[in-house]
Amino acid sequence: MNALADMPQLDLCADFPAIPDGWAYLDTAATSQKPQVVIDAIARGYDRDYATVHRGVYKRSADMTLAYEAARRRVAGFMGAASPDEIVFVRGATEAINLVAYSWAATQLRAGDRILLSALEHHSNIVPWQLVAQRIGVAIDVIPLTDDHRIDLDAMAAMITPAHKLVALAHVSNVVGSVLDGPRAAAIAHSVGAKLLLDGCQAVPRMRVDVQALDCDFYVMSAHKLYGPTGIGVLWARGELLDVMPPWQGGGAMIDRVSFARTSYAPPPGRFEAGTPHIVGALGLHAAIDYVESVGLDAIHAHETALVALTRAALSQINSVTLFGPEDSAGIVSFAIEGVHPHDIGTILDEEGVAIRAGHHCAQPLMELLGVDATARASFGIYNTPADVDRLVKGIQRVTRIFG
Numbered sequence: 019m020n021a022l023a024d025m026p027q028l029d030l031c032a033d034f035p036a037i038p039d040g041w042a043y044l045d046t047a048a049t050s051q052k053p054q055v056v057i058d059a060i061a062r063g064y065d066r067d068y069a070t071v072h073r074g075v076y077k078r079s080a081d082m083t084l085a086y087e088a089a090r091r092r093v094a095g096f097m098g099a100a101s102p103d104e105i106v107f108v109r110g111a112t113e114a115i116n117l118v119a120y121s122w123a124a125t126q127l128r129a130g131d132r133i134l135l136s137a138l139e140h141h142s143n144i145v146p147w148q149l150v151a152q153r154i155g156v157a158i159d160v161i162p163l164t165d166d167h168r169i170d171l172d173a174m175a176a177m178i179t180p181a182h183k184l185v186a187l188a189h190v191s192n193v194v195g196s197v198l199d200g201p202r203a204a205a206i207a208h209s210v211g212a213k214l215l216l217d218g219c220q221a222v223p224r225m226r227v228d229v230q231a232l233d234c235d236f237y238v239m240s241a242h243k244l245y246g247p248t249g250i251g252v253l254w255a256r257g258e259l260l261d262v263m264p265p266w267q268g269g270g271a272m273i274d275r276v277s278f279a280r281t282s283y284a285p286p287p288g289r290f291e292a293g294t295p296h297i298v299g300a301l302g303l304h305a306a307i308d309y310v311e312s313v314g315l316d317a318i319h320a321h322e323t324a325l326v327a328l329t330r331a332a333l334s335q336i337n338s339v340t341l342f343g344p345e346d347s348a349g350i351v352s353f354a355i356e357g358v359h360p361h362d363i364g365t366i367l368d369e370e371g372v373a374i375r376a377g378h379h380c381a382q383p384l385m386e387l388l389g390v391d392a393t394a395r396a397s398f399g400i401y402n403t404p405a406d407v408d409r410l411v412k413g414i415q416r417v418t419r420i421f422g
């Protein structure tokens with residue numbers, strides 16, 4: 019652990035009331051803990067400022083509408099959107115991908131077209147495409163991985179054809195932490211006229227994301243992985259794409275005018291936000307973005323990268339441990355211990371005050387490719403320190419002693 023002295027030190031644990039002293043929370047890829055400023059923003063939203071948005075004529079509601087739309091502008095600035103109108107609030111990344119599948123893909127793709135995914139996608143970035151593909155007779159192709167479990171962009175370049183109309187890839191893998199070269203993926207997709215959707219669930223909390231620099235066409239994320247609340251997420255899409263997308267859910271707020279003869283719809287993003295939205299969730303997301311930006315995405319990225327390096331260096335000393343993913347994975351380390359089921363690893367680590375995830379991580383095709391049913395996964399966040407890595411490594415040493 020000599021690398022400790024060199025590593026950037028963020029020590030933000032005190033900002034997170036749900037992390038008691040001595041507990042190593044290493045399941046941030048599943049969901050992040052919340053800083054007090056986010057909890058306070060949510061509490062204020064309910065206990066002081068609460069009212070509906072977009073409809074009330076009274077001041078409280080008008081103020082809440084301003085706060086809700088300020089959150090949209092904050093997200094737009096955070097992601098590099100050209101306009102807040104390109105930001106659609108949804109329940110989370112899963113809903114964002116389903117929205118693109120049912121509104122864009124289901125109307126723009128034709129029988130015989132193809133969709134390109136990768137072998138490491140989360141089920142949320144597989145199943146919505148399968149559902150739509152079955153409906154309209156579209157085929158799905160799968161980009162293989164490199165030996166160190168990155169999406170193989172050389173293979174992508176070799177296999178893409180003009181029949182591919184959409185490529186949907188994880189910006190950062192939730193299992194092995196590999197980081198996609200987004201601009202290169204976009205250049206390959208665009209070379210045949212395909213659109214690129216990036217699943218940014220694991221990237222947004224870990225690195226600076228600018229959708230213009232990435233040159234993608236759709237970008238999705240969930241607030242709860244970015245130190246914000248559950249129940250709210252974001253679809254960003256280029257304005258000209260949103261303009262041609264029909265509504266996918268009907269209800270209040272998404273309309274222009276309703277009659278039994280003919281209903282017309284609101285322009286984006288309202289067209290895609292049927293019903294009363296997660297008002298206070300938007301305030302929480304706004305506070306979460308303020309918080310991560312006050313720390314700095316570059317500092318967060320450097321910190322988590324150093325924790326990963328420390329973890330990989332220590333675990334590679336243990337003979338029975340297999341590490342998955344590339345050396346420079348972003349904040350996420352998946353591993354196996356010979357002869358020990360990941361659930362047993364997770365249970366023993368829990369006794370040691372270390373919370374990891376054990377399972378297929380909603381990526382069963384990737385498990386198949388790795389030749390395992392499940393992995394153990396340690397995923398870092400803004401609040402983790404080298405002491406957490408130390409605790410993890412000691413816990414794993416205990417697992418290996420117990421299982422001989």
Ligand SMILES: Cc1ncc(COP(=O)(O)O)c(C=O)c1O
Nearest residue numbers: 110111112140142192217219240
């Ligand atoms: C890469 C990736 N994509 C999609 C999702 C789905 O996110 P949510 O469940 O918040 O919709 C997750 C969550 O684990 C994820 O890690």
